[in-house]
Amino acid sequence: MSNNFFFKILHKDKKTKARVGKLTTAHGDINTPTFTPVGTQATVKTLSPFELKEIGAQLVFGNTYHLHLRPGEEVIDKLGGLAKFMSWNSPTITDSGGFQVFSLGQKTITLEDGEEVGLVGITGKGVQFRSHLDGSKHMFTPEKSIEIQHKLGADLILAFDQCPAYPSNEEDVRKAVERTHDWLLRCISYHKSNNKKGQAFLGIVQGGVYANLRKQSAEFVSRQDVDAIAIGGVAVGESKDLMRKALLDTMPYLPEEKFKHLLGIGEVDDIFDITSQGIDSFDCVIPTRFGRYGIVFASPPEGNRKNKFRLDLNKTFYKTDAGPVTKGCDCKVCVNYSRAYLHHLFKANEILAYRLASYHNVYFLTHLVKQIREAILEDKFEDLKSSWINSR
RNA sequence: GCUGGGUUCGCAUAGCGGCAAUUGCUUGUGGCUGUAGACCACACGGUCGAAAGGCCUUCGGGGGUUCGAGUCCCUCACCCAGCA
Numbered sequence: 482m483s484n485n486f487f488f489k490i491l492h493k494d495k496k497t498k499a500r501v502g503k504l505t506t507a508h509g510d511i512n513t514p515t516f517t518p519v520g521t522q523a524t525v526k527t528l529s530p531f532e533l534k535e536i537g538a539q540l541v542f543g544n545t546y547h548l549h550l551r552p553g554e555e556v557i558d559k560l561g562g563l564a565k566f567m568s569w570n571s572p573t574i575t576d577s578g579g580f581q582v583f584s585l586g587q588k589t590i591t592l593e594d595g596e597e598v599g600l601v602g603i604t605g606k607g608v609q610f611r612s613h614l615d616g617s618k619h620m621f622t623p624e625k626s627i628e629i630q631h632k633l634g635a636d637l638i639l640a641f642d643q644c645p646a647y648p649s650n651e652e653d654v655r656k657a658v659e660r661t662h663d664w665l666l667r668c669i670s671y672h673k674s675n676n677k678k679g680q681a682f683l684g685i686v687q688g689g690v691y692a693n694l695r696k697q698s699a700e701f702v703s704r705q706d707v708d709a710i711a712i713g714g715v716a717v718g719e720s721k722d723l724m725r726k727a728l729l730d731t732m733p734y735l736p737e738e739k740f741k742h743l744l745g746i747g748e749v750d751d752i753f754d755i756t757s758q759g760i761d762s763f764d765c766v767i768p769t770r771f772g773r774y775g776i777v778f779a780s781p782p783e784g785n786r787k788n789k790f791r792l793d794l795n796k797t798f799y800k801t802d803a804g805p806v807t808k809g810c811d812c813k814v815c816v817n818y819s820r821a822y823l824h825h826l827f828k829a830n831e832i833l834a835y836r837l838a839s840y841h842n843v844y845f846l847t848h849l850v851k852q853i854r855e856a857i858l859e860d861k862f863e864d865l866k867s868s869w870i871n872s873r
Numbered sequence: 874g875c876u877g878g879g880u881u882c883g884c885a886u887a888g889c890g891g892c893a894a895u896u897g898c899u900u901g902u903g904g905c906u907g908u909a910g911a912c913c914a915c916a917c918g919g920u921c922g923a924a925a926g927g928c929c930u931u932c933g934g935g936g937g938u939u940c941g942a943g944u945c946c947c948u949c950a951c952c953c954a955g956c957a
Binding site for chain 2: 517521522526527542544547577579581590600612613639644685711713717742745746747748751764765766769770771772773774775796827830832834
């Protein structure tokens with residue numbers, strides 16, 4: 482569907498499904514697997530594009546729902562599209578708003594007259610959102626989501642899907658899958674006749690934790706004319722084991738040669754698992770969110786499975802710790818600052834705290850995935866994986 | 874010296890006869906995976922209990938009134954303000 486979009490697998494791991502590839506977009510090439518930092522509102526929270534470049538980020542993930550509400554896709558279109566607007570000038574991908582059907586689905590808002598209403602209502606036609614900003618009504622349909630994404634102008638755009646929460650019974654998930662498939666066809670139809678910028682389109686697989694639905698959805702999406710495939714409906718409340726199983730129930734039914742993005746996964750142990758299953762890209766808010774909460778990722782032996790590869794710099798334990806922010810990391814933050822200093826910044830609620838910790842966390846994941854790419858190329862992926870996962 | 878105000882769980886506050894006692898901060902613990910998140914939840918005198926809940930000790934010191942006192946009265950100490 483897109484002339485600007487190519488994906489080539491360069492090397493496959495012998496023992497797992499992990500692979501190294503190159504994705505070509507109008508805004509540049511991307512080495513895969515890659516970690517995709519989330520920049521919901523056309524900014525990766527606290528980090529400038531210059532820093533993202535320095536870190537080695539390759540793709541930034543924006544959000545249709547948020548950008549539609551503010552500043553509006555017309556503004557971003559006029560300012561040259563998402564990448565230019567945020568001065569990133571490199572590859573971007575936009576989420577469709579489908580995730581907000583889930584994340585805002587349980588929430589309510591109190592209107593000025595005191596009435597409490599749900600933020601989301603799903604109909605056959607589409608989804609009605611109440612803006613979390615001002616309570617105003619916004620109708621999202623598959624066509625509308627794609628229309629907005631066309632104006633936002635990201636290199637990769639996503640189908641509008643319904644992402645059911647966990648736990649949901651099989652019948653509800655089946656309905657969500659059917660709706661997602663129906664919407665997918667509408668997205669494709671609209672996209673094909675309006676894709677003036679040559680944006681690449683990704684269908685989304687749903688199915689929750691149900692193997693039959695995962696298979697059915699994977700096969701359905703695979704049959705459609707899509708540039709690449711995203712896997713959604715995970716990390717919505719289920720356990721890690723169920724998340725991994727859902728992926729195992731999905732990946733075998735997807736065409737090997739296509740670029741695959743996993744939506745919303747990105748804890749350290751998960752990264753080894755999903756890349757070993759053949760995921761080429763994944764986005765996650767965790768490094769920037771944790772960055773604002775004072776939690777930094779750490780590599781073995783300091784970071785291990787037991788502490789989930791995380792240190793909480795808020796702890797008084799670090800008050801006088803002169804050591805680097807994390808041991809063994811060569812990012813600017815770890816090289817230049819002590820834990821005691823970051824601890825102080827967090828205690829004092831200084832903005833720099835959030836920036837430095839976010840910088841480190843995004844760097845950390847970006848470089849972890851870089852190590853994974855190198856290991857795959859050298860046929861040492863399993864060794865790298867076990868050195869991390871078996872750490873204690 | 875006089876007059877008025879004040880002394881409450883680390884800090885700051887509420888409390889005006891039924892109180893182990895408000896709220897904010899701090900502290901501690903837990904949570905966060907396509908971002909309504911620089912966030913959220915819980916705990917924070919001691920002790921027993923799985924829990925419901927029980928028991929003990931607390932609101933500057935001492936004394937008093939009262940069935941019952943951070944709460945009212947007397948007195949002492951210290952702090953603040955105004956007048957001398």
